[in-house]
Amino acid sequence: MRGFQFSNFLPDDKPIGGFDDLLKLFMQLLNYTAGDAGEALNWMTQLDKQHHLTTNEYGMGDFINDLKEKGYIKEDPRDGSTSITSKTEQTIRKSALEEIFGQLKKAGKGNHNSNKSGIGEEKNADRREYSFGDSLDQIDMTASIQNAQVNHGIGNFTLTERDLEVEEKDYKTLTSTVLMIDISHSMILYGEDRITPAKKVAMALAELIKTRYPKDTLDIVVFGNDAWTITVKDLPYLQVGPYHTNTLAGLELATDLLRRRKTHNKQIFMITDGKPTCLKENGRYYKNSIGLDRKVISKTLNMAGQCKRLKIPITTFMIAKDPYLQQFVRDFTEVNGGRAFYSSLTGLGEYIFEDYIKNRRKTVR
Structure with a gap:
């Protein structure tokens, strides 16, 4: 058995580069600057000087232009100040969700299924006879009429309580x-x-x-x-x-x-x-x-x-x-x-x- 081999750790000193990587950093900084786009960009510029976030091919100026063109920031023509857009606000929320709840299992929208059935929103496959207290919207009229025809014949149509068929529904919490x-x-x-x-x-x-x-x-x-x-x-x-x-x-x-x-x-x-x-x-x-x-x-x-x-x-x-x-x-x-x-x-x-x-x-x- 060879066992484990050890070597010196070599950190990755490659610059972040690219719009997507810089955008992630920009979104994080907006959390700390209370949504102040100008201050966040200023921080990024300082970080770029110290840690070389950008490359010779893609600089901070390119990143700022892309932010404007892609609708993440806007510039006030009166004083030249920069602010974030609704698209950026939504992106910040999505980034926070991915960061904190990244392991969330995908589920249907609005569903909080319980292990109980009864009066609810979504039908399931269970069927039973009508009992006192069931709501009218639970009655399957098509199946109930069919039961009446089978039980009493077609010539003299009669619908009784025993012919009524109720469909169960999954209860969901709100x-x-x-x-x-x-x-x-x-x-x-x-x-x-x-x-x-x-x-x-x-x-x-x-x-x-x-x-x-x-x-x-x-x-x-x-x-x-x-x-x-x-x-x-x-x-x-x-x-x-x-x-x-x-x-x-x-x-x-x-x-x-x-x-x-x-x-x-x-x-x-x-x-x-x-x-x-x-x-x-x-x-x-x-x-x-x-x-x-x-x-x-x-x-x-x-x-x-x-x-x-x-x-x-x-x-x-x-x-x-x-x-x-x-x-x-x-x-x-x-x-x-x-x-x-x-x-x-x-x-x-x-x-x-x-x-x-x-x-x-x-x-x-």
């Missing part, structure tokens, strides 16, 4: 999700960028629902001193503000959105790195960023309990490792009856993906 993203200032403090992975996950989840489960709904709520909704198109441009963390406002808005949804299955995903530090009362902010303020925590936990009574589970994705912060998340999760994941930034997407798909399979009404 889910409404609100994704809450913490945009307080702590999401960029302590030398760690937490907002970029968070919004990348949001873009991937939005693209996942849009392409695989288009009958599901996704609302996105961001919360700092206040809470407000944003659209999927806003995600590439999302930035952290000089905000405290008003988790209560985010939960109130998320709950209000879910109340309006007609689906049986509702849930909240919350990405945060810290404790609630802010409330708004009578138009004024009550803030305490030093510690776990009893007043703030109490009202936040009460809201978590209200969500439980409304049958809205909250899954918290905690991206901070401080023991006292994790203890708050444990208390919050216990009150709500939801779930908590203490995730690193690199594993955040996989956690959310697995939990989202698992919920689709088990929450059948």
Whole structure:
């Protein structure tokens, strides 16, 4: 047996070159520049000087021209500023989905099949006699008339309850999700960028629902001193503000959105790195960023309990490792009856993906 042979590692120093390779880098940089095309291109130029990303045959100027011609960026004729297009916004979402959920098994659009049959959308091969309580749209009239002719003869047509034949349908779940993203200032403090992975996950989840489960709904709520909704198109441009963390406002808005949804299955995903530090009362902010303020925590936990009574589970994705912060998340999760994941930034997407798909399979009404 020859065994293993070892040799010196020779790194690949070949330049990236080519439009497709540079486009992937450009899309990644847009996540860090909050959709600022000019800043992303400036970063690429600096990287090209240091690491020779381009070749003598294809330079940065060629790449920028191709971006314009292919519809990825546009130039404002008034001041010459560069911005991304809707095509680029969609490409960023697709790139995030491929990066985070690359192992996703392909499934039919909008399908959340369960192992139960009954009133549903898609017919299956099972047939049975009619029983009290079956809906009229389950009755196969053609088969029922044929049964009547066989059972009672053609000359004197009679249709009885025993002639009715019911076709079973596969039950499918529909889910409404609100994704809450913490945009307080702590999401960029302590030398760690937490907002970029968070919004990348949001873009991937939005693209996942849009392409695989288009009958599901996704609302996105961001919360700092206040809470407000944003659209999927806003995600590439999302930035952290000089905000405290008003988790209560985010939960109130998320709950209000879910109340309006007609689906049986509702849930909240919350990405945060810290404790609630802010409330708004009578138009004024009550803030305490030093510690776990009893007043703030109490009202936040009460809201978590209200969500439980409304049958809205909250899954918290905690991206901070401080023991006292994790203890708050444990208390919050216990009150709500939801779930908590203490995730690193690199594993955040996989956690959310697995939990989202698992919920689709088990929450059948």
